[in-house]
Amino acid sequence: MHTQSLLALTEALQQRRFSSTELTKHYLDRINNAKALNAFITIDAECALAAAARADKLLKNGEGKTFTGIPIAHKDIFCTEKMTTTCGSKMLTNFNAPYSATVVKRLEEQGAIVLGKTNMDEFAMGSANENSYFGPVKNPWDHTRVSGGSSGGSAAAVAADLVPFATGSDTGGSVRQPAAFCGISGLKPTYGLVSRFGMVAYASSLDQAGALAHSAEDLALILKAMAGFDELDSTSINQPVPDYLAALNKPLQSIRIGLPACFFHPDIDHDIQQAIHTAVTIFEQAGAKIVELDLTLQSLWVPCYYVIACAEASSNLSRYDGIRFGHRTSKAKTLQELITRSRTEGFGIEVKRRILTGAHLLSSGYFDDYYLQAQKVRRMIQEELQGVLAQVDVILGPTTPSCAFKLGEKIKNPTQHYLADIFTVAANLAGLPALSIPAGFSAGLPIGMQLIGSHFSEACLLNLAHYYQQCTNWHQTRPQECQKEPK
Numbered sequence: 007m008h009t010q011s012l013l014a015l016t017e018a019l020q021q022r023r024f025s026s027t028e029l030t031k032h033y034l035d036r037i038n039n040a041k042a043l044n045a046f047i048t049i050d051a052e053c054a055l056a057a058a059a060r061a062d063k064l065l066k067n068g069e070g071k072t073f074t075g076i077p078i079a080h081k082d083i084f085c086t087e088k089m090t091t092t093c094g095s096k097m098l099t100n101f102n103a104p105y106s107a108t109v110v111k112r113l114e115e116q117g118a119i120v121l122g123k124t125n126m127d128e129f130a131m132g133s134a135n136e137n138s139y140f141g142p143v144k145n146p147w148d149h150t151r152v153s154g155g156s157s158g159g160s161a162a163a164v165a166a167d168l169v170p171f172a173t174g175s176d177t178g179g180s181v182r183q184p185a186a187f188c189g190i191s192g193l194k195p196t197y198g199l200v201s202r203f204g205m206v207a208y209a210s211s212l213d214q215a216g217a218l219a220h221s222a223e224d225l226a227l228i229l230k231a232m233a234g235f236d237e238l239d240s241t242s243i244n245q246p247v248p249d250y251l252a253a254l255n256k257p258l259q260s261i262r263i264g265l266p267a268c269f270f271h272p273d274i275d276h277d278i279q280q281a282i283h284t285a286v287t288i289f290e291q292a293g294a295k296i297v298e299l300d301l302t303l304q305s306l307w308v309p310c311y312y313v314i315a316c317a318e319a320s321s322n323l324s325r326y327d328g329i330r331f332g333h334r335t336s337k338a339k340t341l342q343e344l345i346t347r348s349r350t351e352g353f354g355i356e357v358k359r360r361i362l363t364g365a366h367l368l369s370s371g372y373f374d375d376y377y378l379q380a381q382k383v384r385r386m387i388q389e390e391l392q393g394v395l396a397q398v399d400v401i402l403g404p405t406t407p408s409c410a411f412k413l414g415e416k417i418k419n420p421t422q423h424y425l426a427d428i429f430t431v432a433a434n435l436a437g438l439p440a441l442s443i444p445a446g447f448s449a450g451l452p453i454g455m456q457l458i459g460s461h462f463s464e465a466c467l468l469n470l471a472h473y474y475q476q477c478t479n480w481h482q483t484r485p486q487e488c489q490k491e492p493k
């Protein structure tokens with residue numbers, strides 16, 4: 007069952023070829039057999055099976071919606087009324103949200119069944135999923151390697167076929183980078199297209215909810231259900247949501263694809279560059295026009311991103327004081343001590359590093375030189391990208407400069423770690439939609455290809471990705487261990 011596409015699974019359920027209860031049990035068994043990946047923080051089999059039984063009744067009466075009976079998982083950054091929401095942190099280990107995130111509700115309204123919450127870097131800070139309080143997530147293609155971060159649990163779960171799709175969040179690449187490392191497809195929509203209500207905040211001007219699945223076609227179906235205006239999110243856009251699935255299969259003749267020279271720097275893994283060039287040939291043969299580009303500000307993307315992300319994080323995470331939210335120390339005698347100790351005990355090292363960096367950048371005397379400067383640079387980056395996207399329909403390149411690295415390899419060197427985001431952060435700085443799809447392998451490890459488009463061009467990105475996936479089978483290739491049926 008797990009080898010079928012999301013669309014095929016929804017059809018099979020509607021046609022009653024198997025029941026949601028059978029499907030849910032099947033995925034729960036697979037999750038049970040794949041514990042070594044550490045992809046999940048919470049699994050609620052009982053709740054899932056009860057929901058599956060309800061879904062079966064609806065399906066029997068012909069009352070099924072898009073995802074009725076489909077098992078899914080949420081990144082543990084999305085608040086769920088019925089399960090704890092830890093955000094990968096000791097701080098929130100026992101946090102039961104009083105409400106569910108809009109994304110959670112929308113997928114529930116379409117009938118999806120939540121099997122559990124996936125592991126992630128603490129407060130979504132990381133590019134390897136090694137910063138989780140619940141331990142690292144292993145890459146299903148090679149257990150000695152990272153899954154990517156921060157949505158590493160969701161990516162590993164989809165790649166290993168533990169769920170047909172999962173949600174993620176992307177502040178600087180956290181959907182696309184793990185999707186690339188795990189050989190699946192991941193979409194970060196335009197800022198404001200998908201509600202952030204109930205998604206624990208990291209850096210609010212960059213955070214965006216997204217999804218991870220095997221194919222662009224699956225993502226088109228998921229995006230339709232997730233997107234749309236939400237009055238509970240003040241940055242939500244009030245405009246109609248297109249039918250992304252119906253917009254697939256458009257001819258590529260008039261499409262202009264931009265290739266920025268900086269995406270093909272000699273330091274970038276050779277096999278990755280090769281894979282992207284092969285993909286370019288495929289698009290060219292379909293009639294797309296290739297345009298060489300120059301992005302002059304690329305060296306500023308990562309520094310600008312980390313100044314803004316850390317500044318916003320230090321402000322957002324000030325709410326965790328041991329009083330209103332999360333972990334509270336048992337060792338304090340004064341109020342000051344209560345707050346300090348609760349935060350010292352509750353946060354991990356990377357989160358502390360970013361809070362301190364952010365507080366420093368925002369402090370008087372430094373604000374103008376760093377934060378304000380970064381905002382100006384951000385505007386320049388946005389303008390450059392928008393200027394380029396007036397000449398081309400998409401910017402194409404690698405998602406990451408290398409394939410999944412070894413567990414522990416970059417953990418002691420934060421700067422090295424931050425550079426893993428070199429190609430992904432720009433889309434967040436400019437609020438643009440971006441997609442990563444599998445584009446080949448290097449020494450047995452998946453390669454990710456990134457497509458960035460102008461605001462609200464998701465239909466165009468998905469159409470291109472879908473075309474590519476009809477010409478290739480990288481998105482259908484599975485890690486060896488996943489081909490085994492559960493015992």
Ligand code: GLN
Pocket residue numbers: 130131132133155156175176177178179180181208315427
């Ligand atoms: N790796 C980036 C960071 O650590 C992006 C994380 C994200 O997108 N949530 O900030």
